Amino acid sequence: MRGKLIILLVLNVLFSGFSVQADSxxxxxxxxxxxxxxxxxxxxxxxxxxxxxxxxxxxxxxxxxxxxxxxxxxxxxxxxxxxxxxxxxxxxxxxxxxxxxxxxxxxxxxxxxxxSKYQPLWSEMERPIMNAFEDVKSAALEGDENLYNTELNEFLSTYSVIQPSIKISVPVEKVQRLDSRIAYIDRYRSTFSEQKWMQELEGLEADLKKLFSEINKDDTDPSIWWVMFMTGGIIVSTLSYVSWRKYRGQKLQKQKRKDLND
CATH class of the missing domain: 1.20.1440 (de novo design (two linked rop proteins))
Structure with missing residues (x-):
């Protein structure tokens, strides 16, 4: 009886937790x-x-x-x-x-x-972001300053669409590094030499690629496995205890019957 009560209490805690999670x-x-x-x-x-x-x-x-x-x-x-x-x-x-x-x-x-803590929607913006950036690089290679400024403005506008999202999903130091690169290129756009242009753009391109490659990794939250392990462990432990108590009780009853027969 006591074992059944323990199981009921465990299940009650688990299902009440699931109910709160469902509401959330x-x-x-x-x-x-x-x-x-x-x-x-x-x-x-x-x-x-x-x-x-x-x-x-x-x-x-x-x-x-x-x-x-x-x-x-x-x-x-x-x-x-x-x-x-x-x-x-x-x-x-x-x-x-x-x-x-x-x-x-x-x-x-x-x-x-x-x-969506894993694979959020903004990760699907990789193609438009990288395409806009490629246009910036192409304009820089052509040496057309007016075209470069136009393409850079378009890239900045496209990047602004995902900027709030990455501040939520990505560690702050990585976001700051990326934003600093972009702000630097934007601020000094008209003072770069061609060599400096390409150096800065290649650095930004590497950071953008890293941003999307890391967010698109199919990682599973370790805490999920921990919760599953603990939940399963509680149930298994409880059932094992009840089974042991039942086995022990049956053994004692057999022993008593044997003693009476003797």
Whole structure:
């Protein structure tokens, strides 16, 4: 009886934990869906509807992030800033649809980054980022300063789409290194010699490739295995204890019957 009680207690703890996780997952799914819906509406030019969805997102995100503390302070700050920029873009009549889509996409990717800890959506931006960078390199090799400035501006605009997301997914020192390289190239774009241009661009290219190769690795969170091991260990230990108690009880009963017969 005592063994059964132990099993029931263990299962109760496990299932209550699963229930909390299910509720948390449900709210995360809702946030993800709202962010995605806002992006789709923006792409179709339905800016007022997208704004309404964004406002609903803001209320839920505030509740889950501030009240229930499901996010870190950095995650709150980054997603809140991306959310603010997206809302401002949707409300700005001076921005064209493409620019609005970029701002809302940056917000969408940042939202996904706090929910999808492994292989986030922004990792799928490798091709457009690297293609934009290749155009910068080509313009530099041609020695066309005007074309170079145009292509560099386009690259910076494309990179800004994933910038909030990588601040969530990538260690801060790596993000700072990458941002420093980009800021340096942007600031001194008109003062580089051709040799210096290529040296800086090759360094940035290496960092960009490393960024995407590392985030696309199929790593499994070690804590998941630890939880599985511990959960399985508790159940196995409990069942083993109960089985041992049952075996011992049966053995004692046999011994008593044997003593009575003797």
């Amino acid at each position: 997952k449900s709210s995360m799914t809702e946030l993800d869906q709202l962010a995605d819906e806002a992006l789709q509406l923006t792409r179709f030019g339905r800016f007022e509807e997208a704004k309404n969805i964004m406002e609903r997102f803001g209320e839920l995100f505030s509740e889950k992030g501030v009240i229930e503390r499901q996010f870190t302070m950095d995650e709150l700050r980054i997603v809140t800033a991306a959310h603010h920029e997206a809302l401002k873009a949707l409300a700005s009549v001076g921005l064209n649809t493409n620019e609005r889509v970029k701002k809302v996409t940056a917000f969408r990717l940042a939202t996904d980054a706090i929910i």
